[in-house]
Amino acid sequence: MSESEATPAPVGGGLFSRILMxxxxxxxxxxxxxxxxxxxxxxxxxxxxxxxxxFSDQIRIMQMLFKLVAALCLAIIVSSIATFINTAWAPKALLGSTVAMCVLLLGCGIYEYIIIDAVYGDQLSSEEIPWRYKPMTTISMLMAYISLFFGGLIWLIDYLRRGKDMVPAATEDG
Structure with a gap:
């Protein structure tokens, strides 16, 4: 392990923001x-x-995509725990894995809609189709919206925290 990975982030760098993230x-x-x-x-x-x-092959691909989402969930949980511990790399890893999961979930939503469109065909625009099968409200897209919301909150907290950390200390030179 190199020295930069083992050293904690600066002390006093926003304990509340770190805990909230x-x-x-x-x-x-x-x-x-x-x-x-x-x-x-x-x-x-x-x-x-x-x-x-x-449809069997398409559903197997969808299953593989959701297994990748589960792996990214594990990465988010690990980087969240590392944020509590105050390691220097944790906030960036948390933001990166959140963005990667959001992009993957958007891809899952598009792929899920392709499968639904293949099943229903021209009937997809009719009002008899449940809301769950509409393009913007598939379960994958709803999960992507949640990921985007939480990712935005985490980014905002990290951005505000970095603003406080970057302010130079006042000197007594006059």
Whole structure:
């Protein structure tokens, strides 16, 4: 381990903001992981039922994408715990994994809509389709919105905290 990885962040660098970022990161990681595991069980049920082969491959790809989301949830939880410990790399890792998860969830939402469009076809624009199958309200897109909201809060807290840390100390020279 190099010296920069082992050294903690400067003391007094916003204890409240660090704790708040850690709590928000833990909450985001736990919320998205619960929703991801729910989606993985739904996908498992769909794969165990009798579905056409043309949709089976698409659903397996969707399952792989949600497993990647679960791995990013673990990265968010680990970086949130590291934020509590006050390691120097933790806020950047928390922001990076939150952004990566949001982008991956947007991709999942688009892919989920492609699958829904293949199943329903031209009926997708009619009002009989439930809200859950509309392009902007699929479960993956709702998870992406939650990730974007929490990521924005974490970024704002980190931005405000860095503003306080960058102010030079006053000197007594006059």
């Amino acid at each position: 850690g709590i928000l990161g833990l909450l985001l990681g736990l919320l998205i992981s619960l929703a991801t595991f729910y989606r993985l069980t739904e996908i498992g049920w769909a794969l165990s039922s009798d579905i056409p082969d043309e």
